[in-house]
Amino acid sequence: MSIKQKSHQRQSLISSFKHAFEGIAVGVLNERNMKIHLCAMCLVILFGIEFKISIIEWCICVILCGMVIGAELVNCAVEAIVDMVMPDIHPNAKVAKDTAAGAVLVCAISALIVGGIIFVPKIFSILLK
Missing domain, CATH: 1.10.287.3610 (Helix Hairpins)
Structure with missing residues (x-):
């Protein structure tokens, strides 16, 4: 696996966590x-x-x-x-x-x-x- 592919995977994982935390925040802020x-x-x-x-x-x-x-x-x-x-x-x-x-x-x-x-x-x- 190339360095570029590893970097993309790392960024993709970070992005996935970011989106998941955003989803939690939406639920907390919008749902009574x-x-x-x-x-x-x-x-x-x-x-x-x-x-x-x-x-x-x-x-x-x-x-x-x-x-x-x-x-x-x-x-x-x-x-x-x-x-x-x-x-x-x-x-x-x-x-x-x-x-x-x-x-x-x-x-x-x-x-x-x-x-x-x-x-x-x-x-x-x-x-x-």
Whole structure:
């Protein structure tokens, strides 16, 4: 592989990361629910620090937070594409948007349940002391 090809690959990788971070920024700035998910993630981090959760519990929390944020970003992308391709109201556009939003809801509810399993016993142990 030539030096020019390696340079192009490096630049392409940097460009890919730049575009990905721009996509995250768009989601954070434009999506109300993304802000809610990020606030929830901050609470998870604060609770995790306060309750000194285990490494396994941290890993679970990180995976779930990533799953919810990732699902919200995909939902944002689906909505943008549907709005671009189908500016008029159409039943299939509604299905696409509603199912993408439903996927986020399923991820968020799953994360909430697992978060409850991790944190509720720790909260009760402090309250019952």
